[in-house]
Amino acid sequence: xxxxxxxxxxxxxxxxxxxxxxxxxxxxxxxxxxxxxxxxxxxxxxxxxxxxxxxxxxxxxxxxxxxxxxxxxxxxxxxxxxxxxxxxxxxxxxxxxxxxxxxxxxxxxxxxxxxxxxxxxxxxxxxxxxxxxxxxxxxxxxxxxxxxxxxxxxxxxxxxxxxxxxxxxxxxxxxxxxxxxxxxxxxxxxxxxxxxxxxxxxxxxxxxxxxxxxxxxxxxxxxxxxxxxxxxxxxxxxxxxxxxxxxxxxxxxxxxxxxxxxxxxxxxxxxxxxxxxxxxxxxxxxxxxxxxxxxxxxxxxxxxxxxxxxxxxxxxxxxxxxxxxxxxxxxxxxxxxxxxxxxxxxxxxxxxxxxxxxxxxxxxxxxxxxxxxxxxxxxxxxxxxxxxxxxxxxxxxxxxxxxxxxxxxxxxxxxxxxxxxxx
Numbered sequence: 001x002x003x004x005x006x007x008x009x010x011x012x013x014x015x016x017x018x019x020x021x022x023x024x025x026x027x028x029x030x031x032x033x034x035x036x037x038x039x040x041x042x043x044x045x046x047x048x049x050x051x052x053x054x055x056x057x058x059x060x061x062x063x064x065x066x067x068x069x070x071x072x073x074x075x076x077x078x079x080x081x082x083x084x085x086x087x088x089x090x091x092x093x094x095x096x097x098x099x100x101x102x103x104x105x106x107x108x109x110x111x112x113x114x115x116x117x118x119x120x121x122x123x124x125x126x127x128x129x130x131x132x133x134x135x136x137x138x139x140x141x142x143x144x145x146x147x148x149x150x151x152x153x154x155x156x157x158x159x160x161x162x163x164x165x166x167x168x169x170x171x172x173x174x175x176x177x178x179x180x181x182x183x184x185x186x187x188x189x190x191x192x193x194x195x196x197x198x199x200x201x202x203x204x205x206x207x208x209x210x211x212x213x214x215x216x217x218x219x220x221x222x223x224x225x226x227x228x229x230x231x232x233x234x235x236x237x238x239x240x241x242x243x244x245x246x247x248x249x250x251x252x253x254x255x256x257x258x259x260x261x262x263x264x265x266x267x268x269x270x271x272x273x274x275x276x277x278x279x280x281x282x283x284x285x286x287x288x289x290x291x292x293x294x295x296x297x298x299x300x301x302x303x304x305x306x307x308x309x310x311x312x313x314x315x316x317x318x319x320x321x322x323x324x325x326x327x328x329x330x331x332x333x334x335x336x337x338x339x340x341x342x343x344x345x346x347x348x349x350x351x352x353x354x355x356x357x358x359x360x361x362x363x364x365x366x367x368x369x370x371x372x373x374x375x376x377x378x379x380x381x382x383x384x385x386x387x388x389x390x391x392x393x394x395x396x397x398x399x400x401x402x403x404x405x406x407x408x409x410x411x412x413x414x415x416x417x418x419x420x421x422x423x
Contacts, residue, residue, distance in 0.1 A: 033077075035145065035301045038329055046191060060165060060195045063158055063182060068189040076189035081214065086137065090121040101136040102127050132204075145301060152204065152211035156192065158182040159199035166197035167223070186213070196220070227289065232274070234285025234336075239277055246270065283335045283348075283382065290334040290353065295372045297355040300327050308418065309356045315422045317396055317411040319404050323420045324393040330355045331419060333385060339376075350377045350385065356418055375413050384410060393423050 034040040043051050046066065049058075058064040068076055094100050096114040102124070103112045113133055115123065127133040157180040162172055177199055185205065186192055194200065196219070204211040240246035254263065299309055309327075317323050325331070331354040338349045353374035377385070384399040384407070399407045414420045 063194040066191040087121045090119050094119040099138055102133050104131060104133045152208050154186045154202050154211045154213055155205050156184055156186055157201045158194060161197035161199055164197050165195060172199055230287050230289035231284045233287055235274055235278060239274060285336055286334040290332045291372055294332045294353045294355050299355050299358045300330050312415050312418055313421050317415050317422050319397050319408055321396050321422050322393050323396060323411055324423050325388050326421050327356060348379050350379060350382055354419060375417060381410060
């Protein structure tokens with residue numbers, strides 16, 4: 001957390017955070033969180049603001065504060081998580097560092113108060129009550145399906161970012177933070193959004209026992225810069241196969257030189273060649289970005305035993321069947337080199353990755369045994385896969401493949417992974 005600042009400086013203070021208020025006529029009119037799909041959940045989280053408005057006016061641009069005034073709205077998010085829930089979770093086995101961080105701000109610096117080993121709720125409560133410590137509970141979605149102020153109140157101050165959309169967390173010195181641009185109290189049922197890089201401070205107002213809130217951090221490594229780093233290597237490798245200039249050796253002792261002006265000029269030429277080639281590229285090779293995204297994604301939300309995520313439908317697809325894709329938001333298609341061949345003549349293959357078999361209890365925990373789930377197909381199957389992806393329903397016999405056997409084999413593979421169903 002940035003250092004505590006004093007009211008000083010000549011910076012102009014902006015008006016209040018763009019704010020949406022809701023009027024409640026009766027308890028029966030209260031909205032509820034909707035887990036039917038990612039888009040439905042977002043709409044319910046930011047209600048009454050529409051998703052289209054949010055992404056057009058606020059996303060990566062300016063803060064949004066939704067205050068649901070009135071006691072009837074206080075429990076809007078509260079059923080998702082309470083401080084008391086930690087007591088039960090501690091009995092299931094939580095560990096300091098991995099699951100819980102106990103810390104407090106001392107003289108503007110973060111001080112970690114973690115113990116060793118397993119977390120005991122009584123010690124946690126003692127640190128919380130006596131030391132006024134902040135309890136950070138990591139990856140709570142492993143235990144509860146929920147996604148804001150939940151309990152108590154929080155005093156927030158927002159400041160202009162020194163680096164807009166910053167990629168890394170940093171502590172700014174007092175003389176650079178300036179005065180708060182916005183200051184307000186977040187109460188149960190309220191929601192606050194601010195773009196990445198916004199400098200912020202939050203503390204529990206005096207006299208309150210505690211404050212519980214959920215922080216959802218998103219889109220940390222999904223910039224155009226990240227996408228370039230992911231796709232350019234494949235483009236370079238493809239170009240080098242056809243353009244001898246890319247395969248020619250660099251000048252002797254180049255790596256020992258200090259002056260690199262001539263090198264930069266040569267590299268600029270290569271980049272222009274890559275840009276020209278990119279204009280006509282139909283399939284971009286993704287090194288890791290798509291795969292990492294889906295490998296680390298939660299499985300689809302479901303009610304019941306989740307059989308639909310692991311057991312194919314009773315009717316398997318045949319040539320005369322009509323099929324449709326399911327769980328589209330949890331599946332990605334990417335093109336990459338054949339991972340089963342290590343020779344220089346590697347062929348491109350299509351990889352279909354999905355998160356249906358991902359385990360909630362290991363989500364985002366950095367486990368080395370995290371594996372990707374999916375299928376691979378020859379590059380010649382791309383048009384048929386695009387047909388399935390872009391159609392609400394399609395006849396198997398209409399797929400763009402050379403033989404009926406290939407058509408049946410493709411849909412059977414997707415059906416076995418529970419990615420399509422027969423309609």
